[in-house]
Amino acid sequence: MSLTPSLVPRETLPQGVLSGLCAFLGYALGVLLDWIVTYLQLPSLQRLPRWVRVSGCSGSGAIGLACLYHSEDWQNAVRSVMNMAPVDGGHPLKIFGVAIVVCAILLAIGRSALWLARRIDRQIVRFVPRRLAMLSAYLLTGIVLWSLANDLLVRNVFRLLDSSYRQLDARFEPERPQPLASGKTGSAASLIEWQKLGRAGREFVASEAMPDDIARLAGTPAREPIRVYVGLPSGETVEDRARLALEELKRQGGFERTYLVIVTPTGTGWVDPASMDALEYLTGGDVASVAVQYSYLSSPLSLLAQQEYGSETAKALFSTIYGYWTGLPKDKRPKLYLHGLSLGAMNSQISAELFEMLGDPVQGALWSGPPFVSGTWAWLTRQRATGTPERLPEFRDGRLVRFMNQQGFSVPDERPWGSTRVVYLQYASDPIVFFDYRSFFRRPDWMREPRGPDVSPAMRWYPIVTGFQLTLDMLVAAATPAGYGHVYAVSHYVDAWHATLGLDDWSPQRRAALKAHLSSLQLRPNGGG
Structure with missing residues (x-):
């Protein structure tokens, strides 16, 4: 079996x-x-x-x-x-x-x-x-x-x-030299040393989209995106690293952009380039992103050994950035969003307390591949509208939260959004999302329903065995092609960010051209974890 x-x-x-x-x-x-x-x-x-x-x-x-x-x-x-x-x-x-x-x-x-x-x-x-x-x-x-x-x-x-x-995190890659421009994180003028960014941090700040490339595709002038990253060695405590991220963001003018995104990385500190490229091209580069590392271990190992580290860092960063953001004039501050993949999605959900934001909420969030232990995601899925599948649920009228997969959203595009937009991007074939401890002794709902487009119709449920199969699937979930398993494709990020940001200047034809362009650029290995 x-x-x-x-x-x-x-x-x-x-x-x-x-x-x-x-x-x-x-x-x-x-x-x-x-x-x-x-x-x-x-x-x-x-x-x-x-x-x-x-x-x-x-x-x-x-x-x-x-x-x-x-x-x-x-x-x-x-x-x-x-x-x-x-x-x-x-x-x-x-x-x-x-x-x-x-x-x-x-x-x-x-x-x-x-x-x-x-x-x-x-x-x-x-x-x-x-x-x-x-x-x-x-x-x-x-x-x-x-x-x-x-x-x-x-x-x-x-x-x-x-x-x-x-040791792997501290290794330097010769193909990524230290930035020379003073406005870059890790440069000589930066508050964060290049050596202390870590491998994932250096990849993050050195791989941002270039304004010329963005302008060429968008057909309009573009700005150079801002990426701020703080590695684990950059501060003694999570509060120190969060304050350092805020000061570096202020130094680079991040609060003067139209969009500001607080990114919670995966366990190793990795930020998915597919998501960031889609975000920066769609916004014409008029966006700042900030992330803080909380672990050296991969997401599954970090979840087992250092689960509290990720949530503590995410909370500290959000509280610090949000506290400064709320003190700015509403007509002069950027629109604030949250983002995370995998363990980053779970910790990002934990970071923002609803009651803290009732008077001044963020504009939205994009969470991709949330682990099955994510409390908010699990509650929303359980509260789904009757008759909607677990793999792509509908939550109430879809004004606040919407789920999407390779085929689009669970609700029609023309249905109106509220003032805050939350999008969950998830694949039916992602075991990190759909694992359930009860799968050892009970058939999960997503196997009773019509299968997702990326799940084999030959899959069957067997007591005990299916639980072990899904456990192993979680460990190899990132070995699939982009668009399946736990590897989220840039083309799907384009649609997800487009909906999350509420953009109205990107027609379906322009988005299709953007997807084709970015897909050709995403021929790089998945460094997530």
């Missing part, structure tokens, strides 16, 4: 690991059931006739081989939806080899744990009844293994990963 299609394509190694894990769990479940039967003094499964046991093993093996045979077609069913090349003919054999190794390692660990439990049981049984001793031995073994895994393995792994990501 682990070989059947899921949301995103899987390469040989992750698929083999998943299949080996599921094979081990199936075997472990059988061992557990047999132990329960024996413990309850019921007739053991081992007493079944030999031919029944042999037939059962042979039938299981035949089913496994049949699924392995079809695994190539199943993977290609997912890849064809995303216009990806099919897997090679040796795909099933490679999966089988990896799965056998993984299953054998897990079996060795499991049997070592049983050996330890039996040794403990022999010591305890001299003092307590036999069955109580057995239960105590298994409980103590579980505590010992959990402590070893958590204290020795998990903490050391996270420490090693944090150190590795930190």
